[in-house]
Amino acid sequence: MSGASPSSVQISSAYGQLAAVLGEGAVLGPGSDLSAYEDPYAFGSSAGFRCSGAVLPKSVEEVRAVLAVANRHGIPLWTVSTGRNLGYGGAAPRVNGAIVLDMQRMNRILEVDEEHGYALLEPGVRFLDLYGYLRERRLKLWMSAPSLGWGSVVGNALERGIGYTPHGDHAAQICGLEVVLANGDVVRTGMGALPGANTWQIYKGGYGPSLDGLFLQSNFGIVTKLGLWLMPQPGGLTSCVAHFQRESDLEAAIDVLASLRRRQIIQSNAQMGNVVREVAHRYPRSRWYDGPDAMPDEVIEKIRQDLGLGWWWTLRFGLYGDEELLDARFRIVQRAFSSIPGAEITGQKHLASGPDGLYACEVEGPAGRLAGVPGFFALNALKFRGDDCGHLDFSPILASSGREAVRVYEFVKARAREHGIDYLAGFTASERHLTHVFPILYEKRDAEQTSNAAALLDTLIKELGKQGIGEYRAHLAFMDLIGDQYSFNMHALRRLHEALKDALDPNGILSPGKQGIWPAASRRQRAGTR
Ligand SMILES: Cc1cc2nc3c(=O)[nH]c(=O)nc-3n(C[C@H](O)[C@H](O)[C@H](O)COP(=O)(O)OP(=O)(O)OC[C@H]3O[C@@H](n4cnc5c(N)ncnc54)[C@H](O)[C@@H]3O)c2cc1C
Structure with a gap:
């Protein structure tokens, strides 16, 4: 590849050849409606990340044919599974003129093994599809889903996405990949390299170096099949909500939470959010404030009074197991948080109606997320700062401790305020780390706010980078x-x-x-x- 953008002659010749091998319907060339491949929250310079078109192969052979054309013409491809990477660039490519290799038509659920608890999936399988499959067949397995259910199970796991069941570290559930390399070679990792093996989705190691990780957040190959561990459905779930009254409770609450997570008393990713974040999921900001700056403290206080919110922080998580285990876990959690004055915790038990365990569909509603039921509730937050709200995610990884959470919280809060951006602070607690998830929301039509949002992200990356704090995921x-x-x-x-x-x-x-x-x-x- 020359490094320069491909010429229009190269591009039109490539599209002609792609249409010949895939068929016209599978190729969106220049001049087609390519809006699905734009970043819906494009801002400033990111509006320049434009593809020249897209191809939608249906098989591994077609993927290989696309690669042959791309290699011949030196045209870059940008692989997406369903391209819903919202907050990080959507389906848009990093370089102008790239062809989006859109894998959504390779959408077969190739196998689900109920006994061993795994699925083998193609990239186009959405969370909604896998959930529907398990539900229709009454399989005694749970999946884990991110806050929005329309994305790809494979795409999300490859990006190291986060969900809210005990399998919420999606990358950690990957067991075995099929990858097409740039030269068209098809590789199966781990036990998949052994013809006839029935352990490809069972044993991660295989023989020799482990390679699955090479293809996560990577541009070394195109993943065409992914093995994913699923969770045997438990006897019950207690969906828990804890509230902490004061902003200054963050340190103690995270310390208690970190210990409960490390000891696996709390088994799933637990989400802690500040009052602004909670409110943003339910009401538009304009109900209280329409200033161009970040909401002042008095306004946040007024919101708390209007809504009768006696707390500052909300923590949501699930407890899993048979009823005896649920009760014991809940008592331990209650006791641990009682060390924080004013902390309140409630739990709602969902128990299996029969001997098979609790089907995820029995938990639909607000607690469904804790059972891996795909939903769309999180979309509400995108209306917080106006109908045409843009969204950039800032998601650094912190060591799981109260002191570290407070240090980063105060730093980010001050920078957000300087840039006129409301701080929707969130901490997702894993066993050893916190993912600080801060959706930076801005009114897309407001040029100043948009550039402030980008400047804020730039500052946070650089300043926290100097302090040894890095992000796990990135916008283009x-x-x-x-x-x-x-x-x-x-x-x-x-x-x-x-x-x-x-x-x-x-x-x-x-x-x-x-x-x-x-x-x-x-x-x-x-x-x-x-
Ligand atoms: C309101 C809101 C809430 C959100 N909540 C969450 C959340 O709770 N958890 C979470 O994880 N995310 C969350 N997101 C971010 C995002 O929407 C999801 O992570 C989404 O699942 C990613 O899009 P996708 O599944 O379509 O993946 P894709 O966009 O298809 O893929 C993501 C990336 O993976 C790589 N890739 C994809 N497929 C392949 C392949 N076959 N081979 C090689 N590389 C590939 C590409 O680099 C691609 O850009 C949220 C976003 C919004 C707007």
Whole structure:
């Protein structure tokens, strides 16, 4: 690949050949409606991330045919499964002119093994599809879903997405991949390399180095099948909500929570949110405030009074198991949080109606998320700052401790206020780390607010980067900047990634720039390089 954008002659020749191998209906060339491949929350320079078209293969053979054309013409592809990577760029590509390789038509659920608890999926399978499949067949298995159910199980797991059951670390449930490399070779990782093995989705290790991780947040291959562990359905679920009265309760609450998570008393990702975040999921901000700056403290106080909210922080999580276990866990959790004055905790038990355990569909409603039921409630927050609300996610990883949470909370709160952005603070507690999830919301039509949102994200990445805090996931426009922070030993990790990139994809056609990894010929496109 030359590194320059492909010429119009190259592009039109490539689209002609793609239509010949895939059929007209599977190719959206220049001139087609490509709005589905734009970042719905595009801002400033990110509006420049435009594809020249998209292809929608239906089989591994068709994926290989697309690769052959892309290699011949030196045209970059940008792989998405369903392209709902909202807050991080959606389905838009990192480089202009790329062809989106949209895998949504490869949407078969190839296998679900109830006994061993796994599924083998193609990339186009949405959370809604897998849920429907398990439900219709009354399989005694639960999946885990992110807050929005329309995305791809495979795409989300490859991005290291987060859900809210004990299987909520989606990448950790991956067991075995099928990957098409840039040269068209088809590789199965782990036990999948052994013809006739029935352990591909059962044993992660395989023989020799483990390679699954190479294809997560990566541009080294195209994942065409993914094995995912599913959870045997438990006897019951207690959906818990805890409230903490004061802003200053954050430190103690996170310390207690961290210990409960590490000891696996609380078994799922627990979500702590401040009062602004809670309110944003239910009401538009304009009900109380329409100033261009961040909501002042007096306004937040007024909201609390109007809504009768006697608390500052809300924590949501599930407890899982048979009734005796649920009761014991709840008592331990109650006792632990009672060390925080004024803390209140409630739990609603959902118990199995028969001997098979609790079917996830018996938990539909607000607690459904804790049983992996896909939903759309989180979309409400996107109306908080107006009908045409943009959204950028800031999601650094912190060590799970109260002191660390407070340090980052105060730092981010001050920077958000300086930039006129409301701070919807969220901490998702895993066993050893917190994911700080801050959806930066802005009114897209307001140019100043939009540029403030981007400037805020830029500042947070750089300033927290200096303090050793890095993000786990990146919007297209910030992939290079975030990669810049991971600089140990003169960017040894980036050099290794790029050595692998050049070996596996010498023409640099697979998702150039993904996660700040550039192929040799287009390395100059890294932001800040020129
Ligand atoms: C209001 C709101 C709430 C959200 N809540 C959550 C949440 O709770 N948890 C969470 O994790 N996310 C959340 N998100 C972010 C996002 O919507 C989801 O993560 C979503 O599932 C990602 O989109 P997708 O599944 O369509 O993946 P895709 O967009 O298809 O894929 C994501 C990326 O993975 C890579 N990729 C995809 N498929 C392949 C493949 N076959 N081979 C190689 N690489 C591939 C590509 O780089 C792609 O850009 C939220 C977003 C919003 C707006």
